[in-house]
Amino acid sequence: MKATIRTAYRLETELGDGSPEAMFARETVGYLNLARGRPGYARGPLAMLKRRSENALGGGHPQTLSAWRTLALVAVGEGDARAAAEELRVVVSASRLALGPDHPETLETERALAFSLAASGNLDEAREIYARIVESRSAAEGPGHPEALAAGYSLADVMAAQGDLRAARDTHGHVAEMRAAVLGPDHRLTMNSVSALAKVMHSMGDLEGTRDLYVQMVGSFERTEGPDGPLALACRLNLARLEMELGNLAAARDALGPALPSYERVRGPDDPETLDVLSLLASVTEDLGRYAEALPLRERELAGRSRDQGPDSREALSAANNLGYDLYSWASSPRPGRRSPERSRPSRGRGDETTRSPSARLPTSPRSWTIWETRPPRWICTRACSKSA
DSSP: OHHHHHHHHHHHHHHOTTSHHHHHHHHHHHHHHHHTTOHHHHHHHHHHHHHHHHHHHOTTSHHHHHHHHHHHHHHHHTTOHHHHHHHHHHHHHHHHHHHOTTSHHHHHHHHHHHHHHHHTTOHHHHHHHHHHHHHHHHHHHOTTOHHHHHHHHHHHHHHHHHTOHHHHHHHHHHHHHHHHHHHOTTSHHHHHHHHHHHHHHHHTTOHHHHHHHHHHHHHHHHHHHOTTSHHHHHHHHHHHHHHHHHTOHHHHHHHHHHHHHHHHHHHOTTSHHHHHHHHHHHHHHHHTTOHHHHHHHHHHHHHHHHHHHOTTSHHHHHHHHHHHHHHHHHHHSOOTTOOOOSSOOOOOOOTTSOOOOTTSOOOOSHHHHGGGSSSOOHHHHHHHHHHHO
16 A cells, blocks of 8 residues: 555656556555545545546546546445435446447446445345446457456345345356356456355355355365465355254364364464364364263363453353363263263353353363263352353
8 A cells, every 4th residue: 555655656756647647546546545444545635636637638538537436436435325326427427428328437437336326225226237237348348258247246246135036146156157267266256256156045045055155165265375274264164154054063073173273373272263163163073962072172262262361251151161061961971880960961151141160170081070970060050150140
C-alpha cells in the first residue's frame, strides 16, 4: 500500500498530475483503501482524481468514468448503499451516452450498480442487471471471459440471497466448470466458485454432494499451498464437521488427525484455533466410544486452555468438564470382572454449558484411573460449579 502511494506521488511529480499513468496510480490508491475497509481515506484521493481527469481528459473519457464509479462505491463502504446506487445510475447513463451500452467500461459500471443494489436489498433489479451483463459479455467476448464469469458468480450469489437455491446451484456450477476449463482446476477463482457451490448445496441439504466438493477443495489447496496452508486446514476442518453431520465419525476422525499437527506447527499448541481442533478431535474420538484415546487429548486441551486463557476461564472449565466426563465414561465402560457404577454419569460440557474446575488434579495414568470404577468424580463437578457460578 505504501509503495503504491509512493509510486503515485512519483508519477505525479515526473509526468504531471494529469498524466494517465499518475491518474491510474491515484485511482489504485483510492481503490485499495476502499477494499481495505477505509472509505474515509479513499474519498479524498478519488474526488481529486475525478476533478483532474475531467479537466485533463473530459467527462466522457473512460478514465474519468472509472474514477467516478469508484468514488460512488465509497458510499457502500460508508454504509449508504442506496446513495451509491443512485449515484451509479447517473454514471451508467453518462457512460452509455459517451461510450455505448456494450462498452466494457459501461458494463463494469453496471456491475457496480448491481452490487450496490444488492447491498441495499434491491435483489430483483440486481439480478436483472447481472443477467444482462452475463449475456452481453458472453456474446461479445465469449462465455469463458473472466468478466462474464465474475458477473455470473455475482448473479448466483443474488439468486441464493433470494432463496432460489436451484438456480444458484446451477449458475455456480456452470461458473466453476468454466473457470476450471479456462483458468485451471486449482486456480484461486475456480476454488472460490467451488466453495460457493458447496455452500449452496449444503443449504439445499445435499450433504453427499457437499462432501465431494470439500474433498476436491482439500486436495486443491494442499497442492497449491501445502498441507499446512490456511485454506487447506480450513477446508479439512469443514470436511470433518460435515462428516460428523453425516454421522461418519471414523471419517471425521481421519480428516482431523492430519489437521491437528499442522495447526500445532503453524499456530502453536496453545492457540485457540489449535485447541478447538483438539477439542473436536477428542469429541469425535469419545463419540466413537474410544475413551482411553480421548483422555490424553482432553488433558492436552485442558493444559492448553489453562495456559492460554487462565485456569479459571470459561474455556478451561469446559475442558475440565469434558475431561471428567471422559474419565468417568472410561472407568464405567464394561470390562470383564468389574461391576458398573450405580451412580448416574455426569453430563459432558459443551461450550457454554456448566463446566468443571481445571485446578483439580486429575489422574494421568491408566492405573490410577481404576479408583473411579465404582465412584464418579463428583468432586470435580462440584468445584467446577462453584467456579462458574
